[in-house]
Every structure is written in structure tokens, then in C-alpha cells.
Amino acid sequence: MEICILGATGLVGTELLALVERAWPDATLHLFASRSREISRAGATLTVRAASDLEGPDAPRGDLAFVALDDDHSAHYCPRLLELGYRVIDKSNTYRLDPHVPLVVAGVNHQEVREGVRLVANPNCTTIPLTLALAPIHRRWGLASVQVSTYQAISGAGATTLDDFLEQSKTGYAQPDRLGAPFDPSGYAANVVPHAGNTDATGFSSEELKLVRESRKILAAEGLDVSAQCCRVPVAVGHYEQLWLTTKRPTSLENLETLLADGARAPWVRVYRGASGQGLSSLAATEHRDEALAGRVRARLDDTTGTRYCMTVAADNLRLGAATNAVRVAASWFPSADAALASTPSS
Ligand SMILES: NC(=O)c1ccc[n+]([C@@H]2O[C@H](COP(=O)([O-])OP(=O)(O)OC[C@H]3O[C@@H](n4cnc5c(N)ncnc54)[C@H](OP(=O)(O)O)[C@@H]3O)[C@@H](O)[C@H]2O)c1
Structure with missing residues (x-):
């Protein structure tokens, strides 16, 4: 089985990577982000490629793709992944209200992931x-x-926003003021x-x-x-x-x-x-x-x-509200090796 994760370096993509390894341990993974680089995971080095490589003739074909990108990039890459033969679970807002695309929560309406369905939208984290x-x-x-x-x-807004929030919180709370004066009233820290x-x-x-x-x-x-x-x-x-x-x-x-x-x-x-x-x-x-x-x-x-x-x-x-649901939904097509990530609790 060949599985592709787009946005593999982001907050949701990182969680997806860990869950995909549990659900389909024998799969070959193709990881993509904005640019190529190597990442370390559990003592191993993994190669991440630039998503633009998917546009070329050597783009890997495969079975299942998880897309954890912003709306515009999802709209750009989902059609290409479908063309390359993948069944696609999209994490963004792009297809959620499209009447031709099922919007699925495992345990609620996973019956909508029928054999002929090739693209599923994953709902918002709330x-x-x-x-x-x-x-x-x-x-x-x-x-x-x-x-x-x-x-x-704050992590709902992605890795960059979360990192800024953590830095501003650390700096702000280090200053001796009980009323919050060191913080920006329009920012996320302490607010x-x-x-x-x-x-x-x-x-x-x-x-x-x-x-x-x-x-x-x-x-x-x-x-x-x-x-x-x-x-x-x-x-x-x-x-x-x-x-x-x-x-x-x-x-x-x-x-x-x-x-x-x-x-x-x-x-x-x-x-x-x-x-x-x-x-x-x-x-x-x-x-x-x-x-x-x-x-x-x-x-x-x-x-x-x-x-x-x-x-x-x-x-x-990041998990139930994003990666876990995406993996459970995909398990309707490709049964998961980990029962906690199956499409229904009893299967
Ligand atoms: N965070 C949540 O709680 C949550 C929950 C539900 C749904 N979602 C949705 O899931 C999606 C991902 O969210 P996130 O929080 O994981 O975001 P994030 O932490 O900001 O990660 C974004 C990912 O997109 C990649 N990317 C950025 N620009 C790109 C480009 N031009 N081409 C290809 N890849 C690009 C980034 O790669 P680089 O590392 O190379 O920049 C990174 O891997 C969004 O649609 C979001 O709305 C998020």
C-alpha cells in the first residue's frame, strides 16, 4: 500500500504520520510539504519532498492520500492526487460543503464512504x-x-501561530506584572x-x-x-x-x-x-x-x-478533531491494523 501525506511537517500532518504508521504499518509513505528536507522521527530520518514534485511526470502514484494543507493548496493538490490514483481525505475547508463530497465523522456517518467514493472531506476540529x-x-x-x-x-491555527503564542506567553509571563500589561491586547497570549x-x-x-x-x-x-x-x-x-x-x-x-x-x-x-x-x-x-x-x-x-x-x-x-478522524474514515476503505483506528469501534 502506498500512502501520501501532504503537509507532513505541520501540526496535523505530524499527528497523521504517527497514526498512519500504526494503522498501516507495512505501507510505503510519501511525505510532502512546502519544500524538501529531512525530518527525524523515532530515531529514523524521513525524507520530505516539495509538494510541487507531485506536478511532474515522476510523481508517485498510490492508494491513499491525506491532505493537511490550507484551503488554497488543498484545492490545488487534491485534483492532482485523484488523477494519480489516490483516494483522498482532505483536512481543509475546501470540499466540506460540496454536495458531491461526503463530509464524514467516523462513528456518525462513515457509511457514506462507499467503494465508489474517492474524495472525502474531514470536518472542522470543533x-x-x-x-x-x-x-x-x-x-x-x-x-x-x-x-x-x-x-x-491556539494550535487550531497551525504551527507558526502556536510557536508565536508559546514564545509571547513565555516572555510576557516572565515579566512581574499581575494585570497583563506586558501582553498585546490584540494577541493570543494571556488573552x-x-x-x-x-x-x-x-x-x-x-x-x-x-x-x-x-x-x-x-x-x-x-x-x-x-x-x-x-x-x-x-x-x-x-x-x-x-x-x-x-x-x-x-x-x-x-x-x-x-x-x-x-x-x-x-x-x-x-x-x-x-x-x-x-x-x-x-x-x-x-x-x-x-x-x-x-x-x-x-x-x-x-x-x-x-x-x-x-x-x-x-x-x-489535533487528534480526534483532525488526524484520528481522518485515519478512521480512511479505514473504511483500507482496514486498519490498530483496532483503535478502525472505522467503527467494534470492527
Ligand atoms: N490545527 C488544527 O487543530 C486543525 C484541525 C482540523 C483541521 N485543520 C486543517 O488542517 C490543515 C493543516 O493545518 P495545520 O494546523 O497542520 O497547519 P500547519 O501546522 O500550519 O501546517 C501546514 C502544512 O502545510 C505545508 N505547506 C505550507 N505551504 C505549502 C505549500 N506552498 N505547498 C505545500 N505545502 C505547504 C507546511 O509545510 P512547511 O512545513 O514546509 O511549511 C505544513 O506541512 C488546514 O487546512 C487546517 O485548517 C487543522
Whole structure:
């Protein structure tokens, strides 16, 4: 089996590389980034080639490609990879809302990865854990509405932004000021800022609209009343999401927690029972990197109908929110040697 990773030096690409070695240990890997170089991994030296080499006649043909590039470069390279015979999983936003391209979360709608499908879009890093937690509830009681507020880690913006954040945090916190004066009020270090990129005429940012539109597509619930507000928090890895949801049919707190704890009906969800959320945090998500952490399930104070609840979801944005889902989805085509990376928990 020949596997290609584009963006192999980035935050998501690095995670993909580690997971691909576990899922398909005998595969031949072709690694690409913006320029050629050698990288060290677990004592071995790996060759990374310039992605532009894929445009030439000697470009390697193969079976499976993971693309972890920005939107423009994905749009440029995905068609070429398909031409070279690869089945492609794209991590970017480019194809997510294309009606001809399945947008897939393993454990929710992986049935859409049929034999004839050659290109699959991987959802946004907040959408994957959100839909893993919502899908079982939607199947069992129906969802009438979902409001979500996200608190997103800096690594969601890529390696360069993460490195800048770590450097600014180190420098800023080294200065003896308790009120934050050493920090830039428009920067990420020591700050909470709107996730406001590409805010359009609706007043919502692209990140907020992704969460809304992708959730509807994955849950096959075009009319679902979803709204989102997103911000970035000064955390390196691990996204945290607060939800207010209304079910169509009544249920109870106990039923909700029991459903989410059932691995067959709620795959890859780790439940934290009880209202206080003891143990549930964004850093806990980096210990359980391939699961959506769900908890703090509570009935709304004003609920008299058994349909209105609050809950919290957290996940490692680089793993469950990106690389793990991509590998599990690809395992629908090429079975994984590692059961934790199979397309369904039981397979
Ligand atoms: N970070 C997350 O939490 C997350 C989660 C879900 C989805 N995603 C999506 O996944 C994709 C990758 O994100 P990331 O966080 O891994 O980004 P990143 O850390 O910035 O890595 C970007 C990768 O793209 C490569 N690249 C840059 N310019 C290129 C060019 N001209 N030609 C070919 N390769 C080029 C880089 O190679 P060099 O090292 O050579 O520059 C690097 O390997 C994005 O679409 C992002 O939206 C990210």
C-alpha cells in the first residue's frame, strides 16, 4: 500500500504520520510539504519532498492520500492526487460543503464512504466532537435546536501561530506584572479573543458558520436550528464547547448520560457523569486524544418538559478533531491494523 501525506511537517500532518504508521504499518509513505528536507522521527530520518514534485511526470502514484494543507493548496493538490490514483481525505475547508463530497465523522456517518467514493472531506476540529456527542441524542430523541459556544486552543491555527503564542506567553509571563500589561491586547497570549476570521454579512465568522453548516450536513438535518459563537483561549491544545440543546421528545438526565456512556450507540464518547464536570477539561482531552469528552449534563433551570439540557464537550483538536478522524474514515476503505483506528469501534 502506498500512502501520501501532504503537509507532513505541520501540526496535523505530524499527528497523521504517527497514526498512519500504526494503522498501516507495512505501507510505503510519501511525505510532502512546502519544500524538501529531512525530518527525524523515532530515531529514523524521513525524507520530505516539495509538494510541487507531485506536478511532474515522476510523481508517485498510490492508494491513499491525506491532505493537511490550507484551503488554497488543498484545492490545488487534491485534483492532482485523484488523477494519480489516490483516494483522498482532505483536512481543509475546501470540499466540506460540496454536495458531491461526503463530509464524514467516523462513528456518525462513515457509511457514506462507499467503494465508489474517492474524495472525502474531514470536518472542522470543533464539529467532529460536537457531532459525535449529538448524533446518538439526535437518533434517539431527535434534536430540535443546539446552541454552542466554543473555547478553542491556539494550535487550531497551525504551527507558526502556536510557536508565536508559546514564545509571547513565555516572555510576557516572565515579566512581574499581575494585570497583563506586558501582553498585546490584540494577541493570543494571556488573552481571550473572538474567533473572527472572515466574518461575513451575517455577522458570523467562518469558524461559526462551519460549525453550523457542517453539523447539519453530517447529521443529515438540514433544518436543524443550530447557532454558534467561537473564541480562542490561551491554551495550546484542546478545544472546549458549551452546549444548550433541546430534544424533540422528552428524556431525562440519567437517560442522556446512559446513552452517551454506551460505546455501541455513542462510539468514541467518554462520559463524565455528574453536574460538576469533575475530571472534564481541555487538558484531559489531550490524555484521551481519540475520544470526545462529554459531561456536565444538566436540565435547564426553566425546563418543565424534559427536553432542554446543557452539556460540555471537549476534544484534542489535533487528534480526534483532525488526524484520528481522518485515519478512521480512511479505514473504511483500507482496514486498519490498530483496532483503535478502525472505522467503527467494534470492527
Ligand atoms: N490545527 C488544527 O487543530 C486543525 C484541525 C482540523 C483541521 N485543520 C486543517 O488542517 C490543515 C493543516 O493545518 P495545520 O494546523 O497542520 O497547519 P500547519 O501546522 O500550519 O501546517 C501546514 C502544512 O502545510 C505545508 N505547506 C505550507 N505551504 C505549502 C505549500 N506552498 N505547498 C505545500 N505545502 C505547504 C507546511 O509545510 P512547511 O512545513 O514546509 O511549511 C505544513 O506541512 C488546514 O487546512 C487546517 O485548517 C487543522
